Amino acid sequence: MRRVNWLGLAFLSPALVMVALFFLLPVVLTGFFAFTNMSTATGVTGGEYLLNSATLRSLADDGLPQDTLEKLASGGYRVDAEGLAALAAATTPATAAEMERLHGGAEFTDRRDMERALKDLRDNAIRKTRERKEAAELFKRSILNERFADEAQFAAALADTGIAPSHAAQVTAGAYTGWVWTTENVSLLFALPSTLRYAANTALYVTLTLAFSVGFGLFLAITTFYLPKGQATTFRAIWFLPRILPPVLYVMMWRWFTWDTGFLATFSGYFGASPKNWMLDTSYHAWTAVVLINGFVGSSMGMIIFSSAIRAIPSSMLLASEVDGASRWQQVRWIILPQLSWPILFITCYQTLSLLTSFEYILLATDGGPGRSTEVWSLAAYHTALNNYGGNLEYGLGAAFALVLVVMGILASLLYFRLFNFKRLITTPLIEG
Amino acid sequence: MTNLRALLATTALVACGTAAAARDITIDVWAGGSNDADSYRWEAIELAADILEREYAIQGEELNITIEAKRDFGGWDEFKQSVTLAAEAGTAPAIVVTSHLDIAPWSQAGYIVPVEDYLDLDSWPLNDIYPNLMEIAAYDGVQWGLPQDAESRPFFFWKDTMKGIGYSDAEIDALPAKVASGDYTLRNVLEDAKKAVELGLVEEGYGFYPRVSNGPDYAQFYQSFGGQLQDPETGKLVLDKAAMEEMYQFFVDAVAAGVTRKNHIGTEWSQWYNEVANGKAALWHGGTWHYARYTGKEGNEDFFGTIQFSLIPSGNDTGRANTITHPLVYLMTDQQDDMIEDVAAQLIKIASEPRMNSLHAIKSAHLGITRQQSNVELYSGNRWADEATTRLLGTANAQPNHLQYGAFSETMWKGLEAAWTGVQTPAEAVAAVEAELKAKLGDELIVR
Numbered sequence: 001m002r003r004v005n006w007l008g009l010a011f012l013s014p015a016l017v018m019v020a021l022f023f024l025l026p027v028v029l030t031g032f033f034a035f036t037n038m039s040t041a042t043g044v045t046g047g048e049y050l051l052n053s054a055t056l057r058s059l060a061d062d063g064l065p066q067d068t069l070e071k072l073a074s075g076g077y078r079v080d081a082e083g084l085a086a087l088a089a090a091t092t093p094a095t096a097a098e099m100e101r102l103h104g105g106a107e108f109t110d111r112r113d114m115e116r117a118l119k120d121l122r123d124n125a126i127r128k129t130r131e132r133k134e135a136a137e138l139f140k141r142s143i144l145n146e147r148f149a150d151e152a153q154f155a156a157a158l159a160d161t162g163i164a165p166s167h168a169a170q171v172t173a174g175a176y177t178g179w180v181w182t183t184e185n186v187s188l189l190f191a192l193p194s195t196l197r198y199a200a201n202t203a204l205y206v207t208l209t210l211a212f213s214v215g216f217g218l219f220l221a222i223t224t225f226y227l228p229k230g231q232a233t234t235f236r237a238i239w240f241l242p243r244i245l246p247p248v249l250y251v252m253m254w255r256w257f258t259w260d261t262g263f264l265a266t267f268s269g270y271f272g273a274s275p276k277n278w279m280l281d282t283s284y285h286a287w288t289a290v291v292l293i294n295g296f297v298g299s300s301m302g303m304i305i306f307s308s309a310i311r312a313i314p315s316s317m318l319l320a321s322e323v324d325g326a327s328r329w330q331q332v333r334w335i336i337l338p339q340l341s342w343p344i345l346f347i348t349c350y351q352t353l354s355l356l357t358s359f360e361y362i363l364l365a366t367d368g369g370p371g372r373s374t375e376v377w378s379l380a381a382y383h384t385a386l387n388n389y390g391g392n393l394e395y396g397l398g399a400a401f402a403l404v405l406v407v408m409g410i411l412a413s414l415l416y417f418r419l420f421n422f423k424r425l426i427t428t429p430l431i432e433g
Numbered sequence: 434m435t436n437l438r439a440l441l442a443t444t445a446l447v448a449c450g451t452a453a454a455a456r457d458i459t460i461d462v463w464a465g466g467s468n469d470a471d472s473y474r475w476e477a478i479e480l481a482a483d484i485l486e487r488e489y490a491i492q493g494e495e496l497n498i499t500i501e502a503k504r505d506f507g508g509w510d511e512f513k514q515s516v517t518l519a520a521e522a523g524t525a526p527a528i529v530v531t532s533h534l535d536i537a538p539w540s541q542a543g544y545i546v547p548v549e550d551y552l553d554l555d556s557w558p559l560n561d562i563y564p565n566l567m568e569i570a571a572y573d574g575v576q577w578g579l580p581q582d583a584e585s586r587p588f589f590f591w592k593d594t595m596k597g598i599g600y601s602d603a604e605i606d607a608l609p610a611k612v613a614s615g616d617y618t619l620r621n622v623l624e625d626a627k628k629a630v631e632l633g634l635v636e637e638g639y640g641f642y643p644r645v646s647n648g649p650d651y652a653q654f655y656q657s658f659g660g661q662l663q664d665p666e667t668g669k670l671v672l673d674k675a676a677m678e679e680m681y682q683f684f685v686d687a688v689a690a691g692v693t694r695k696n697h698i699g700t701e702w703s704q705w706y707n708e709v710a711n712g713k714a715a716l717w718h719g720g721t722w723h724y725a726r727y728t729g730k731e732g733n734e735d736f737f738g739t740i741q742f743s744l745i746p747s748g749n750d751t752g753r754a755n756t757i758t759h760p761l762v763y764l765m766t767d768q769q770d771d772m773i774e775d776v777a778a779q780l781i782k783i784a785s786e787p788r789m790n791s792l793h794a795i796k797s798a799h800l801g802i803t804r805q806q807s808n809v810e811l812y813s814g815n816r817w818a819d820e821a822t823t824r825l826l827g828t829a830n831a832q833p834n835h836l837q838y839g840a841f842s843e844t845m846w847k848g849l850e851a852a853w854t855g856v857q858t859p860a861e862a863v864a865a866v867e868a869e870l871k872a873k874l875g876d877e878l879i880v881r
Binding site: 039040041042043044045047048050052053054057058061111112115116119129130132133145147177188191192193194260261274276277279280281282283366367369370371372373383386387388389390391392393394 | 509510513514517520521532534535537538539541542543544549550551552553554555556573574575637647648667668669694695696698699704775836837838839840841842843846847850851852853854855856857865868869872873876877
């Protein structure tokens with residue numbers, strides 16, 4: 001028995017690894033990112049310590065006293081004894097002596113001015129740009145725009161500026177360039193007016209698309225069931241196209257069909273209608289397009305599942321009902337539909353979950369437009385985390401969007417399990433018990 | 434200090450005529466948003482490598498530089514993701530050609546290193562680059578990159594249509610000056626566009642034919658109505674509610690007047706280019722680089738005979754005629770081997786020389802970056818480069834390098850889209866924008 005168990009696990013292991021890698025890990029990472037302020041600017045792998053004028057500005061907004069700010073900002077470059085000694089060590093004492101003669105005691109706020117001062121050296125000229133830049137660094141007394149790899153180095157540099165130790169922690173936190181833990185993303189989701197809209201859009205999208213794809217899938221399965229075999233196969237093959245076409249191609253055909261230079265507009269033009277964009281004219285048009293585009297994809301899958309389920313119904317039942325004089329509609333109502341309840345449950349569960357997280361067809365068709373009226377939650381997550389003209393991608397906030405979807409998905413699954421009495425489905429049949 | 438000593442020692446060795454060992458260096462160059470016409474973004478680096486190798490050879494050092502260029506990314510998004518992921522993995526390309534807006538986040542993340550660590554900004558050709566362009570490649574007082582090209586986003590008029598609604602040739606010639614002085618405003622744009630539609634010169638929706646997606650162009654219209662993007666005092670971003678609402682209203686009015694299509698946003702770029710290059714639209718706006726596209730792929734053989742261009746007209750008394758330049762920049766990423774950064778810096782410096790940059794400017798119909806380009810015959814002899822530089826570049830400003838500008842720009846665009854498509858009124862859209870920006874930007878936003 002024990003050996004068999006191990007064998008089972010061994011056979012399962014590739015699947016387990018895949019599930020862990022492609023399903024569990026992303027969920028865990030989403031949960032993790034959602035509670036960080038991670039963005040392009042913070043990087044993913046960690047941060048350093050950097051004070052620049054932007055940091056000083058936000059420290060000032062956070063109430064850091066003016067004198068502390070001045071101490072942090074001051075310094076610049078100073079040709080002092082310490083710097084000259086370092087220059088003497090790095091080059092020659094003569095160079096340092098000439099520098100002292102030319103600029104001893106001088107202060108520069110700008111790096112460029114310091115470099116210009118070094119260019120004044122004549123007898124001991126430093127000719128190479130890189131060398132002059134390194135020499136300039138010897139005189140730097142400010143910690144502005146200097147990256148420190150770890151906190152200890154930064155703390156040491158901070159102590160040299162002479163700010164009150166009580167402010168050091170605040171400055172250090174402000175200077176950290178990496179990501180930090182935060183619950184701000186979640187509160188931002190509640191605070192942003194747009195998120196309520198996205199949630200409502202998502203509910204509308206899932207409900208309408210689900211209803212369409214299950215309903216139309218059933219319709220296709222039942223109607224093709226009553227067709228002669230050859231015709232049925234042909235029709236099913238045609239209706240299966242949306243599912244197997246590459247999404248980009250499929251949506252492009254929709255665009256050709258609906259756009260103002262497309263088929264619908266041209267055709268209606270023959271009847272005197274002015275051309276309009278049937279996909280994006282109003283939000284109603286956009287919703288119709290979104291539901292149909294996704295609905296046809298969903299219904300082709302439903303059609304296949306339902307068709308197979310119908311064929312599994314013993315033909316004797318249908319034949320018997322015909323003997324009893326049942327009409328087609330009665331057959332559908334009293335024999336076929338009752339026996340399809342499990343496939344319908346399956347398709348409903350499966351599609352709710354996949355619709356919640358799928359956005360590729362919407363992205364390609366309306367990209368959430370017009371005016372964000374078809375922007376669903378998952379598309380908003382994508383736009384936030386991975387699409388930004390200005391370049392600063394908000395991974396943390398995007399993950400918070402996605403985390404909500406994970407929670408919704410789990411809740412929906414539990415609800416469906418209960419609603420459709422999933423336990424009964426997976427209990428061992430009495431005959432085997 | 435060991436570095437400095439080592440450098441000095443190397444220099445001494447070279448000075449003594451002792452040949453140092455040959456070094457092979459591979460420099461990766463990734464260029465975002467580039468097509469065939471932009472090939473000098475990396476080919477200039479290849480040319481520069483040849484020159485640099487010779488310079489080293491003269492000094493007795495053997496340096497072999499291999500340039501590996503990559504330009505085929507799906508779009509800006511994919512390009513930016515590729516660069517940031519590569520930087521996280523420590524395999525970032527040495528040189529990146531990208532938008533100047535990336536400087537703020539990438540410098541904060543430590544992906545890029547300042548060019549001023551490697552180059553003497555007082556030396557030629559860097560001291561010849563227009564100061565406003567250098568400023569655009571700087572952030573927080575640090576020179577992070579060098580401008581790779583310059584451009585600007587003009588307003589265009591189709592001359593035949595303008596004549597059709599009653600403009601004389603002289604009046605058309607005077608348009609750029611009238612726009613610049615504020616005598617021709619966006620109100621006139623609407624009037625003229627409406628006339629063109631009513632007279633049947635263009636189809637409905639083609640009177641004013643704007644850009645089809647978000648971009649710096651729309652910030653121009655915000656400026657036209659007196660909007661300011663960044664507060665020069667504090668460096669914070671600014672939401673001017675009145676200017677934003679008037680700008681939204683302008684597009685709503687354009688839709689209501691039938692001169693702009695309600696669902697214009699999202700139109701295929703290829704369709705858009707073809708239409709504007711061949712007179713299907715009366716007035717529109719675009720970029721200086723469109724010249725190459727109109728006269729090349731789209732087959733407009735008489736650009737100057739068919740198209741007039743100017744600044745973006747002002748919208749009201751507080752606004753100004755303006756144009757935004759959105760230069761791409763050469764940035765250098767943080768590398769394990771300091772030598773690679775050093776060589777990369779030398780290469781982008783050489784590639785910025787007037788003659789080199791003119792190759793790119795003329796081939797891709799961009800504008801030059803250095804003053805001396807007016808003395809390069811290839812550049813000065815090109816009518817488009819010459820006229821566009823004088824008419825537009827002088828007053829051009831850029832979008833701010835600010836960590837949150839991306840969020841600002843996206844939100845402004847969302848609001849415009851909602852108003853334009855009639856989902857919200859301009860006032861509602863501005864209120865939504867304000868709420869969203871306040872929540873996202875907090876202290877970094879000034880609302881007026």
